[in-house]
Amino acid sequence: MPANLEFAVLVEHLVKKYKDIIAVNDISFSVNKGEFFAFLGPNGAGKTTTIKILCTLIRQTSGISYINGYNTITNRKDVRKSIGLVFQDSTLDNDLSAQENLNFHAKLYGMDKKRIRERINYILDFIDLYNYKDKPVKLLSGGMKRRLEVGRGLLHSPAVLFLDEPTAGLDIQTRINMWGFIDKLRKEEQTTIFLTTHYIEEAENCDKIAIIDNGKIIAINTPFELKKLIELKDGDIPTLSDVFISLVGKGIREETATANDRMREFGRILKR
Ligand SMILES: Nc1ncnc2c1ncn2[C@@H]1O[C@H](COP(=O)(O)OP(=O)(O)O)[C@@H](O)[C@H]1O
Ligand SMILES: [Mg+2]
Structure with missing residues (x-):
């Protein structure tokens, strides 16, 4: 029985x-099973580095980390089986079809033959690509490709799905569509989701947010509790963007001025 089994992710002094x-500068946190967790921080904050350590792609300098109770250094095999990973940069094979990409991944994970077919059909349907399953990936749109990558990450039913900046590089409309899709993912799949983002509105809908800057966790709590940390002079209810600026001392990125607009847009989509 692995230690610390109650947490999907447990990190100590990493x-x-x-x-x-x-x-990454001495961070400690935990993610509960089934939680939708977000790492919110600007470029260079240490988000990808943390994910790489948790996914056993690199080793930490010090500290301990567990996925589903498995130590990421001493039990890499079990950790790898427990995770799905979607990186910023695509790792799809462009010449293969959507279905072939999924099939390849399923075989890589040694999935049972009968289960592969069922699961691939389910995933193709879930990511709304069933009708495109035989098209070479290079002919799919940016949003479709990203959904396919998320679907592939889910294929082997991982306990924890890591989404590293899943909407980075997408145009605004595609990004908004992805937010809707991530929301569906959250509602319909039981997996724990570990999202990193530098888009504040993307973190708004999470169960728990860790605000990270310069390798340090500045605050970690529910969006609701984070907003209670600060008070605005005019008595307005603070947004996450206000919280970020007040805790970190700067906006998350240059375009922050329009974050409120996008946040409203995001809220509208989620309420639909
Ligand atoms: N392989 C590497 N060699 C040297 N510095 C690195 C390497 N990977 C990341 N860094 C540095 O570590 C810091 C954190 O990077 P990263 O984890 O990629 O941040 P984020 O994903 O939040 O944008 C940055 O200053 C980055 O330049
Ligand atoms: Mg990154």
């Missing part, structure tokens, strides 16, 4: 140094 850069 540090990652690259020569004189401290990419």
Whole structure:
């Protein structure tokens, strides 16, 4: 029986140094099973580095991390079986069809033959690509490709699905569609979701947010509780963007001025 089984993710005093850069600077946190968790922070904050450690792609300098109770250094095999991973940059094979990409992944994970077919059909339907399943991936739109990657990450029913900036590089309309899709994912799949983002509105709908900057976790709580941390002079209810600016001392990125607009847009979509 692995230790710390009650948490989907458990991190204790994690540090990652690259020569004189401290990419991850002594962070500790936990993610409950089934939780939708977000790492919110600007570029260079240490989000991807943390995910890479949790997914056993790199080793930490110090500290301990567990996925589903499995130690990410001493039990890499079990950790890898427990996770699905969607990175910023596509890792799909463009010449293969959507179905072939899924099939390849299923075989890589040694999935049972009968189960492969059922699960692939379910996933194709879930990501709304069933009718495109035989098309080479290079002919799919950016949003379709991203959904396919998420579907592939879910294929082997991982306990934890890591989504590293899943909407980065997409145009605004596609991004909005992806938010709707992530919301569906959250409602319909039981998996724990670990999302990283530098879009505040993307974190708004999570169960728990860790605000990360310069390799440090500045605050970690529900969006509701985070908003209680600050008070605005005019008595307005703070947005997450206000919280971020007040805790970190700067906006999350240049375009923050329009974040409220997008947040409203996001809220509208979720309420539909
Ligand atoms: N392989 C590497 N070698 C040196 N520095 C790195 C490496 N990977 C990341 N870093 C640095 O670590 C910091 C955190 O990077 P990263 O985890 O990619 O941030 P984020 O994903 O939040 O944008 C940055 O300063 C980045 O330049
Ligand atoms: Mg990153």
